[in-house]
Amino acid sequence: MSNQSNGKTAAVDIISSIHKVEGFDPAALAVEYTDLNSGEKRKRLPVMAQIAWFRLVFPEGKISVNATPVKDHYVAHAKVYKNYMDPPDHFLSEATASRTHDPANPTVSPREWAQTAAIGVALRNAGFGLQFHAAGDAFDHLAVDERGELMESPPAEGVIIPQTGTGHQTVTPQTPAEESSATTSAQPEESPLERATKMICPLTKDGLKGKTLGELITLDPGALTWIANKYTKDPAIAEGARLICEHALNTVA
Numbered sequence: 001m002s003n004q005s006n007g008k009t010a011a012v013d014i015i016s017s018i019h020k021v022e023g024f025d026p027a028a029l030a031v032e033y034t035d036l037n038s039g040e041k042r043k044r045l046p047v048m049a050q051i052a053w054f055r056l057v058f059p060e061g062k063i064s065v066n067a068t069p070v071k072d073h074y075v076a077h078a079k080v081y082k083n084y085m086d087p088p089d090h091f092l093s094e095a096t097a098s099r100t101h102d103p104a105n106p107t108v109s110p111r112e113w114a115q116t117a118a119i120g121v122a123l124r125n126a127g128f129g130l131q132f133h134a135a136g137d138a139f140d141h142l143a144v145d146e147r148g149e150l151m152e153s154p155p156a157e158g159v160i161i162p163q164t165g166t167g168h169q170t171v172t173p174q175t176p177a178e179e180s181s182a183t184t185s186a187q188p189e190e191s192p193l194e195r196a197t198k199m200i201c202p203l204t205k206d207g208l209k210g211k212t213l214g215e216l217i218t219l220d221p222g223a224l225t226w227i228a229n230k231y232t233k234d235p236a237i238a239e240g241a242r243l244i245c246e247h248a249l250n251t252v253a
Helices: 005-017 047-057 112-125 176-186 192-197 215-217 222-231 233-251
Strands: 031-034 041-045 060-072 073-081 093-099 161-162 167-170
Touching: 047 112, 047 233, 060 112, 073 112, 093 112, 112 167, 112 215, 192 233, 215 222, 215 233, 222 233
Parallel strands: none
Antiparallel strands: 031 041, 060 073, 073 093, 161 167
16 A cells, blocks of 8 residues: 555544544444446435534534525525534534425425535534545535526527437427416425424424424424424324434435
């Protein structure tokens, strides 16, 4: 092995010691993905694993996140704090992410997706996952800029684009009326999971009043678990919390 390889291995070992927790190995929760540019198999640490790791290191820490609708997508901004009592401007790290509706995944809420992506990048910036090729959200979808337009320009009028397994397709521009009609007809029916994430948290403890169940997964996972298992005043809310918890566990798995 060359000196350069030895140096790289030593550097990764040192980086892996950041936020080290006795008995916890984040590599055990990493998932394999294929780099779209090189085709190489690499490791990525999911957001849920990052959050669990963060809670082990900073049990009284706080993850603040909000999402703002911008045209046809959401822009989320996340901040990570060592302690929930820290002032708003005393954060450990922060990040922004934009997500739009993905026709290939109609049950995924772009709002929740943007929030999850921003949290993943913020936690990575704070040192939770630097030893992996990627940490946080997957980056295999078309990105959206924060001005409300796709970063990849649409094909020009009359351009012929290849279609996998179907030859070619000519792109024909639509009138505004046709675009509006197509958008309306293409709106997917809201899934049970999406409905659950939009339910208002029934708890009134500090920081949770007015929040949705979807936001609890990052703000206070323990409260979400309590609602799923012990809240009895509204069975629909309890069932919604259980659905979100099951989805989160399946995502980590």
